[in-house]
Amino acid sequence: MTLLSVKNLRVNLRTDAGRLRAVRGVDISVERGQTLCLVGESGCGKSMAALAMLGLLPPSAEWSADEMKLDGVSLLNAGQSTLSNIRGNRVSMIFQEPMTALNPTFTIRDQLCGVYRRHKGGNRAQARERAIYLLERVGISNARNRLDQYPHELSGGLRQRVLIAMALMCEPELIICDEPTTALDVTTQAQILVLLAELREELGMGMIFITHDLGVVSRIGDHINVMYAGRVVESGTRDAVLGCASHPYTQGLLRSVPRPGVNGLQSRLGTIPGTVPSFYQADPLCPFRGRCERKLPICASQAPPVRSGAGHHSALCHNTEISSIAGNSA
Amino acid sequence: MSDIPLSGQTEAEHLRTLRKKARRRAVLAHRGLIFGLTVVLLVAFVAVFAPLLAPYDPFAQNLSLRLAPPFWHDTASPEHLLGTDQLGRDYLSRLIYGARISMGIGFGAILISGLIGCTLGLLAGYFGGKVDAVISTIITVRLSMPIILIALAVVAVAGASLKIVIAVIGLLLWDQFAVVTRTATLQVRSLEYIRSAQAIGCSLSHILIREILPNIRAPVIVVATVELAHAILLEAALSFLGLGVQAPLPSWGLMLSEAKTFMFFSPWIITLPGVCLFILTLAINLLGDGLRDVTARGK
Amino acid sequence: MTMSKPLLRAKGLVQSYRVKSGLLSGARELHALKGIDLTINRGEIVGLVGESGCGKSTLARILLGLEQPVSGTVEVDGVPVTQADKRARARRIQPVFQDPYGSLNPSMIIRDIIALPLKVHQICPADERMRRVARLADQVGLPARLLDAVPGELSGGQRQRVAIARALIIEPELLICDEPTSALDVSVQAQILNLLMDLRRDTGVAMLFISHDLAVVEYMTDRMFVMYLGQIVETGPTADVFSAPGHHYTMALQQSVFSPDDDAGLPTTRLKGNPPSPLDPPTGCAFHPRCEAATGTCREISPELVDLRKGGLCACHFPLGVDSGNTPLTRSDPHALRESG
Ligand SMILES: Nc1ncnc2c1ncn2[C@@H]1O[C@H](COP(=O)(O)OP(=O)(O)OP(=O)(O)O)[C@@H](O)[C@H]1O
Ligand SMILES: Nc1ncnc2c1ncn2[C@@H]1O[C@H](COP(=O)(O)OP(=O)(O)OP(=O)(O)O)[C@@H](O)[C@H]1O
Ligand code: SF4
Ligand SMILES: [Mg+2]
Ligand SMILES: [Mg+2]
Numbered sequence: 001m002t003l004l005s006v007k008n009l010r011v012n013l014r015t016d017a018g019r020l021r022a023v024r025g026v027d028i029s030v031e032r033g034q035t036l037c038l039v040g041e042s043g044c045g046k047s048m049a050a051l052a053m054l055g056l057l058p059p060s061a062e063w064s065a066d067e068m069k070l071d072g073v074s075l076l077n078a079g080q081s082t083l084s085n086i087r088g089n090r091v092s093m094i095f096q097e098p099m100t101a102l103n104p105t106f107t108i109r110d111q112l113c114g115v116y117r118r119h120k121g122g123n124r125a126q127a128r129e130r131a132i133y134l135l136e137r138v139g140i141s142n143a144r145n146r147l148d149q150y151p152h153e154l155s156g157g158l159r160q161r162v163l164i165a166m167a168l169m170c171e172p173e174l175i176i177c178d179e180p181t182t183a184l185d186v187t188t189q190a191q192i193l194v195l196l197a198e199l200r201e202e203l204g205m206g207m208i209f210i211t212h213d214l215g216v217v218s219r220i221g222d223h224i225n226v227m228y229a230g231r232v233v234e235s236g237t238r239d240a241v242l243g244c245a246s247h248p249y250t251q252g253l254l255r256s257v258p259r260p261g262v263n264g265l266q267s268r269l270g271t272i273p274g275t276v277p278s279f280y281q282a283d284p285l286c287p288f289r290g291r292c293e294r295k296l297p298i299c300a301s302q303a304p305p306v307r308s309g310a311g312h313h314s315a316l317c318h319n320t321e322i323s324s325i326a327g328n329s330a
Numbered sequence: 331m332s333d334i335p336l337s338g339q340t341e342a343e344h345l346r347t348l349r350k351k352a353r354r355r356a357v358l359a360h361r362g363l364i365f366g367l368t369v370v371l372l373v374a375f376v377a378v379f380a381p382l383l384a385p386y387d388p389f390a391q392n393l394s395l396r397l398a399p400p401f402w403h404d405t406a407s408p409e410h411l412l413g414t415d416q417l418g419r420d421y422l423s424r425l426i427y428g429a430r431i432s433m434g435i436g437f438g439a440i441l442i443s444g445l446i447g448c449t450l451g452l453l454a455g456y457f458g459g460k461v462d463a464v465i466s467t468i469i470t471v472r473l474s475m476p477i478i479l480i481a482l483a484v485v486a487v488a489g490a491s492l493k494i495v496i497a498v499i500g501l502l503l504w505d506q507f508a509v510v511t512r513t514a515t516l517q518v519r520s521l522e523y524i525r526s527a528q529a530i531g532c533s534l535s536h537i538l539i540r541e542i543l544p545n546i547r548a549p550v551i552v553v554a555t556v557e558l559a560h561a562i563l564l565e566a567a568l569s570f571l572g573l574g575v576q577a578p579l580p581s582w583g584l585m586l587s588e589a590k591t592f593m594f595f596s597p598w599i600i601t602l603p604g605v606c607l608f609i610l611t612l613a614i615n616l617l618g619d620g621l622r623d624v625t626a627r628g629k
Numbered sequence: 630m631t632m633s634k635p636l637l638r639a640k641g642l643v644q645s646y647r648v649k650s651g652l653l654s655g656a657r658e659l660h661a662l663k664g665i666d667l668t669i670n671r672g673e674i675v676g677l678v679g680e681s682g683c684g685k686s687t688l689a690r691i692l693l694g695l696e697q698p699v700s701g702t703v704e705v706d707g708v709p710v711t712q713a714d715k716r717a718r719a720r721r722i723q724p725v726f727q728d729p730y731g732s733l734n735p736s737m738i739i740r741d742i743i744a745l746p747l748k749v750h751q752i753c754p755a756d757e758r759m760r761r762v763a764r765l766a767d768q769v770g771l772p773a774r775l776l777d778a779v780p781g782e783l784s785g786g787q788r789q790r791v792a793i794a795r796a797l798i799i800e801p802e803l804l805i806c807d808e809p810t811s812a813l814d815v816s817v818q819a820q821i822l823n824l825l826m827d828l829r830r831d832t833g834v835a836m837l838f839i840s841h842d843l844a845v846v847e848y849m850t851d852r853m854f855v856m857y858l859g860q861i862v863e864t865g866p867t868a869d870v871f872s873a874p875g876h877h878y879t880m881a882l883q884q885s886v887f888s889p890d891d892d893a894g895l896p897t898t899r900l901k902g903n904p905p906s907p908l909d910p911p912t913g914c915a916f917h918p919r920c921e922a923a924t925g926t927c928r929e930i931s932p933e934l935v936d937l938r939k940g941g942l943c944a945c946h947f948p949l950g951v952d953s954g955n956t957p958l959t960r961s962d963p964h965a966l967r968e969s970g
Contacts, residue, residue, distance in 0.1 A: 016352035017345045041814040042785075141902075156681070157903045185680040186841060187900050190885040194895050212814060215844075215887030219895055242889050256819035258848035259888055261871070264826040269819035269848070275784060278344075346782060522732035526795070529693045530746045531719030544736040 003206040004030045004053070004091075004174055007067035011048045014060045020279045022048040023063075024230035030174065030206040030223075035197075037217045037238075038210045040227030041253075043276065046210045047096070049227075050176050053208075054093055055083040071173065089119040092167040094160075096179040101163055102151035108135075108162055109147040116169045134165040138195055157188040164192070168199065174206045181216065193220055214257055218242055223312075226250045229276055229287035236313030246307070246322050247315040248292045286317065294319045356624055363620025369613030376426055377433040384423035385411070388580050392418035397596050415585075415599060416592055424580040425606060431581040432562050432610065435496050439561040440554055442500025447507020448550060452538045454508070455515025465508070472505045478567065485573040495574050499561050510553045514546035548625040555618030559611040566607055582607050634707050635668040636802055636835055637692065637722070642666075642701035644687050648908070659907050661687045662698070663859040669803060672833045676850030676867060678840055678882065680904055684859045685839045689807045692837065694718045720750060723796035727808040729788035733780035739791055740776040746799045765794045768831075769824060786817035793824065797834070804836045811840065822849060843886045847871055855879050858907060858915040861934060865941025873950050875943035877920045914946065922947045 011023035023045040030036045038046045052063045068075045070086065078086075087093075095101040103111060112134070113127035128147070135143035138161040151159055160180060167175055177196065181189035197220055200207050209220055217224055217238065224241040226234040226249065234247040245251045255270025274291035277283065286304040289295050296319050308314035309322025357363060376383060392414065399405055400413040400421070407413070412422040454465035484498050518524065519542070527541050566583030568574030575581035577588070582603040589600040644662040649655075661684045669675050679685055690696040692703060694715055702709050710718050723746075726732040733742055743762045747753060753761065766776060769790045780788055789809060796804055806825070810818040822845065828834060838849050846853055846867070853870055855863040855878065863876040874880045881900045901919050905911055914932050917923040926946050937943040 017348035041816065155903055155906070185904065186843070186885040187680065187881055188903065191900065197895050213887070214815070214889040218889045219887050253816060254889055256816045257889055258819075258822070258844040259890065260844055260847060260886065262848055263867070264822065264848050268823050268826070271819045271823060272816040280344075522726040522728050523734045525690075525695060526724060526726065526732055526792070527734075527745070528695050529719060529722075529724045530749055530795075531716040532745070532749050536749070540737075541734055545734065 001072050002029050002069075003032045003071060004028065004208075005067060005069045006053060006065055009049060009052055009063065009065040009068070011045070011052050011057065011061055011063045013048075013058070014062070018280045021282060022061075022230055022279065023052065026225075026227070026230070026232050027235075028053070028208070028225065030208055032173070032206050033200065033204045034222045035200060035207040035209050035220055037221035037224045038208065038227055039212060039214060039217050039224060041212055041276075043279075044227045045230040046212075046227055047178055050093065050178055050208065050210055053176065054087055054091060055080075056087070056093075085119070088115050088167075088172075089170045090172055091174045091176065092170070092172040093176045093178065094163050094167050094180045097183060099156065099159065099183070102159060104151050107148050107150055108154075112147075112162075112166050112169055115166060119170045130169060131165070134168055135162070137168075137199070138162075138165045139191070140165075156184055157192070160184060160188075160192055161195070164195065164199070168203070171203065172205060174208070175200075176208045176210070178210045179212070180209075182211070182213075189216070196220070214242070214253060226253075229279070231287055231316065233288065233317070234315040236309075237311055240309075240311055240313040244313075244322075246309075246313070246320045247288075247317050248294045248320070249288045250315075252291075252293075288317075353624065357620075360620045360623060362616035363624065366613040366615070366617030366620055369609060370617055373429050373610055373613075374433055377430040380426045380430045384420075384426045386420035386423040388419060388423040388427040389578055390419060394418065397592065397599070399596065400598050400602075412602060413596075413598065416588065421599070421602065424585060425582070425602060427580045428582045428585060428603065428606070429610075431492075431575055431579060432565060432607075435492070435499065435565045435575075435581075436558045436562040438496040439499035439503060439565075440557050442497065443502070443504035443557060443561075444507050444550070444554060446501070447504035447509075447553075448511045448543070450504070451508040451511025451513075452515050452542060455512040456519055456538060456542065458516075458519075462512075465512070469505055469508050469512075472502075475502075477502050477564065481564065481568055482571065482573055485568060490568075490573050490576050492575060492579070495565060495568060499564050499568075503557050503561055503564070506553050506557060507550065510549050511546065514549050515542055518542050518545055548621075552618050552622045552625075555614050555621065559614040559618075562607070562614070563611055636671045636673075636706065637667075637669040638704045638707075639665060639667045639688075639692065640702050640704070642688065642691055642703070643699045644684070644691060644696070645699055657908055660859055660910070661907065662691075664701070665856075665859075665861060667854060667861070669835055669837055671802065672829070672835050673852065674829060674836045674838055674850045676838050676840065676846035676853035677856060678843060678846050678853065679856030680841060682904070682907060683856045684907075685841075685856060686807055688856075689724065689805050689837070689839060692805055693722060693724050716750065719746075720799055721801050722803045722805060723799070723801040725789070725792050725796050725804060725806040725809045728812055729785040729792065730780075730812070732792050733788055735780050738777055738779055739771075739783070742780070742791060743776075743794045743798055746795060750799060752799060761798060762794075765798050768828070769794045769797075770820070784817075785813050786820055789813065789817075789821050790824065793821075793828070797828065797832070800832070802835060804834055805839075806836055807839045808841070809838075810845065811842065818845070825849065843882050844888065855882070858905065858910055860915060860944065861942075862916065862945070863937075863941070863943045864934070865938070865943075869938060869941050873938070875937040875941065875948040875950060876916075876945045877922055877949060878916050880949055881919075914944075 006028040009023055009026045009028070013020040013022055026049050028036065038049065040046055048057065051057045053068070057063060065076065070091065109128065109131060112131040113124065116122065116127040116130060131147060132143045135146060140146055140158060140161055154162065181192050184192065193216065211217060221238045224236060224238055225232045226241065226247065228249050234241055234245065234250045241250060242254070245254055252270060252272040256272065258269060272291055277287055277290055284303040286299050289299045292299070299318050304316045304318050306314050306316055307320055307322050313322055315322060395407060395414055396416055396418045397414065401411055410420050412425065415421055415424065450465050450468065454462040481498050481502060485494060488494050524537060524541055527537050565574055565581065566586065569581045569583030570587040572587060575584050577584060585603040586600060593600040642662050642665040646659045646661060647656040648659045665688060677685055691698050694710070704710065705718065705721060740762055743765065744758050747758045747761065762776065763773060766773060771787060771790045771794060775783060775787060783791065810821050813821065825836065829836065838846065840846050850867045853864065853867045854861050855876060857878050863870060863874065863879050870879060871883065874883055884897060905915065905918060911918050913929045914927045917927040920927065932944045932946050934942040934944045937948055
């Protein structure tokens with residue numbers, strides 16, 4: 001059974017300038033033991049989608065969805081108490097900013113054990129044992145001594161490891177990582193990615209991995225949702241989306257990444273001209289049409305259809321053929 | 331339905347107008363701000379146009395008509411709306427000219443103290459290190475001085491005149507300006523546009539005045555309003571003690587002081603300047619609070 | 630290779646800061662730069678890579694004259710520059726900073742921001758100024774209608790174009806770009822990188838291009854420096870450094886760069902541990918606690934930059950691709966080294 005399934009998720013934010021439509025009908029489905037990557041550029045609604053799934057949206061937000069099921073049980077009408085029972089317990093989240101995601105006034109022990117005892121009960125010693133086990137597991141040396149340190153005494157990489165350990169305290173079924181490595185150095189990023197992948201394997205969790213880095217996606221994703229202006233414009237297995245990108249936006253993104261072994265004197269990078277459309281207008285037409293080089297007359301008058309191909313590969317576009325190979329993972 | 335999506339700039343312009351509208355709505359919805367602004371503008375107007383608005387010469391005495399009560403008394407004199415004082419001078423005219431003195435001293439003093447405080451705060455925040463240490467010490471010393479006592483001592487020694495009162499108050503009230511400017515400058519100093527200006531080769535005064543000051547104006551304006559009220563009250567207190575504005579100049583504080591002997595038989599004579607003072611300082615403080623609310627919201 | 634008169638030459642730059650590490654402990658010395666030598670030739674793009682906190686921005690600030698080094702010199706055209714000729718230096722060396730949101734004065738309009746250097750250096754009359762601004766805005770691809778906007782109304786990429794235009798308007802010979810694209814999305818980054826390449830072709834301006842993204846450095850630069858904890862650990866023509874990295878750290882960096890074409894699965898990172906704190910740097914080679922190949926020599930003796938191949942230097946006792954058996958490559962007397970380090 002699908003671990004998490006969300007259909008037609010919408011999130012609006014009330015702002016001074018009107019209603020900002022941050023997420024405009026997004027479908028998400030994650031299987032156990034699989035990683036779904038949400039990729040897209042800054043502001044496309046990745047974080048808002050993730051926060052909506054946890055019921056952690058800011059107060060100015062309003063959301064709706066046709067379906068939201070965790071392990072087959074609908075969360076749509078769940079109350080706050082059910083949700084907070086799920087948060088940090090069955091579903092946990094690792095936030096983007098390792099510097100601010102930990103409370104500076106509590107020790108590592110307080111924060112790790114707090115989560116555990118809130119959800120699983122158990123006594124102090126049990127919680128401590130688990131904390132030490134996990135800190136060691138995420139690669140923190142002399143974990144016993146680290147327990148009594150405060151977050152500001154740790155470097156960025158260590159803090160991110162502590163956050164991962166904290167997210168794992170209650171053995172979640174699903175872990176949502178919101179750009180967990182963006183603030184880190186490349187070498188630390190590589191270490192953290194390996195760690196997350198190993199842990200997912202070991203614990204059989206489902207994982208949603210949010211990032212804007214297509215390179216990271218290629219290493220960690222099983223399934224990819226490419227987002228643009230609040231919508232998923234292309235979705236499929238990693239090999240399908242990165243190998244046979246079908247949506248003009250995905251193709252443009254892939255062309256704009258500098259590749260190893262290429263120098264600017266030999267070739268220019270591909271660019272996507274123009275800027276993102278307004279977030280304040282409800283617009284059923286293709287959000288990419290103002291920047292698209294394959295635009296057809298129909299793009300300006302009719303909403304784009306979902307074109308699908310083998311292996312769940314689909315793109316939201318008038319002018320595309322899905323010719324991809326079937327993905328090797330379901 | 332528009333075909334072409336809004337391009338970057340029209341979108342930005344659109345948002346700008348929407349934000350402006352939202353800001354205007356927030357201002358209009360803020361009752362304290364509106365009340366404060368109205369009263370302050372009104373008093374400022376009265377102060378500026380005092381000669382045109384005052385029905386009588388505020389110094390003209392009419393000893394035959396002393397302590398005439400204001401209009402709500404049965405025995406009120408029809409010529410003097412708010413009655414006359416112990417020397418038979420028209421009270422309304424004196425209050426109007428009093429607004430002039432209060433506002434003049436208030437603005438004069440915060441101009442001086444703002445200049446001193448902002449300069450010190452900018453220098454301390456921008457240079458940090460030893461400069462900051464020295465200026466912080468000066469601020470601490472200033473904060474530990476009792477304002478009223480110092481003012482009394484100085485005025486007693488230097489003599490009381492309008493200029494001296496403005497100077498004394500101005501030289502005493504800069505501390506909040508310095509504290510707030512320093513903190514705000516510290517925050518802005520490390521931003522890259524300051525570094526860019528340095529790398530371009532801009533002069534120190536350009537960096538302080540053109541690059542930093544405009545970007546910290548919001549907290550400075552809030553402090554200025556609070557200090558304006560403070561200065562006006564301080565002037566009233568000094569005048570009340572006989573060390574501020576000297577008779578026959580009509581200052582609200584001085585009027586309170588002169589009225590205190592007559593207040594049992596003619597209570598309005600002390601109530602009227604008191605009420606004026608109260609409403610004006612309340613309005614200025616509300617204005618300051620309102621400005622703070624509105625600017626904080628914009629961020 | 631004639632190295633007669635490089636545009637910029639930095640020699641033995643050392644910088645340290647006094648920092649308070651705790652509430653009760655006193656101030657300690659943080660060595661941000663430990664003797665950096667660097668040259669940039671005319672019209673060349675030189676890359677500088679390294680992890681967060683290794684001192685890249687510190688070096689940039691010193692080259693720009695925003696900070697005085699504890700020791701070491703900076704020469705422009707063979708002439709040492711001092712604090713005194715700040716304005717002269719500003720005319721020749723200009724920065725492009727990382728944060729497109731912090732690098733423009735929010736209360737000035739774009740036109741004035743771009744024109745500011747002309748005004749400060751009194752280069753031309755006001756009407757000519759505006760003509761130049763318009764021309765440059767066109768050159769960096771900034772729509773003319775944005776010239777009257779304030780920075781708050783521009784997107785990150787547009788702001789970075791403004792920053793580049795401002796830096797270029799007094800026609801400097803060297804641009805110091807401190808991570809100019811690391812706050813931008815990939816598609817915007819591509820536009821800015823293309824722009825910088827075009828500008829270099831059209832104006833011949835030299836650049837020091839600082840980044841932590843190896844793929845970007847490979848794309849942009851002719852020659853590169855790799856920095857680790859305040860020291861240069863490897864340098865050489867970019868193509869050589871990439872095809873045959875000598876330092877183990879360079880190798881680790883290279884392995885941490887992911888490209889969307891890879892389906893190599895998880896990265897094969899061989900790095901151990903975390904980046905060390907600059908407050909107590911490791912002894913010997915600063916990289917030894919994380920290095921696979923580290924031996925006792927590495928723990929004790931700090932390696933010097935030595936010739937690895939033609940035009941390339943590397944500071945490692947056991948550089949990659951050089952079969953040196955168990956004898957360290959460093960030729961100098963270890964005791965002399967310890968004293969100088
Ligand atoms: N608290 C908020 N109030 C109003 N608008 C918001 C708020 N938070 C985010 N937004 C807007 O909502 C949209 C989606 O934001 P979101 O944080 O989901 O983007 P994202 O894809 O996570 O971007 P990033 O990669 O920068 O994290 C953006 O346009 C953003 O400006
Ligand atoms: N003004 C300062 N006072 C104290 N320490 C400083 C100061 N400036 C820099 N440092 C320290 O010097 C070291 C080098 O900093 P620098 O900013 O040059 O690194 P960087 O390589 O640019 O890093 P990043 O990639 O994060 O920008 C860091 O450890 C930093 O904490
Ligand atoms: S629907 Fe049309 S405009 Fe949109 S991406 Fe496809 S071709 Fe381009
Ligand atoms: Mg986000
Ligand atoms: Mg830096």
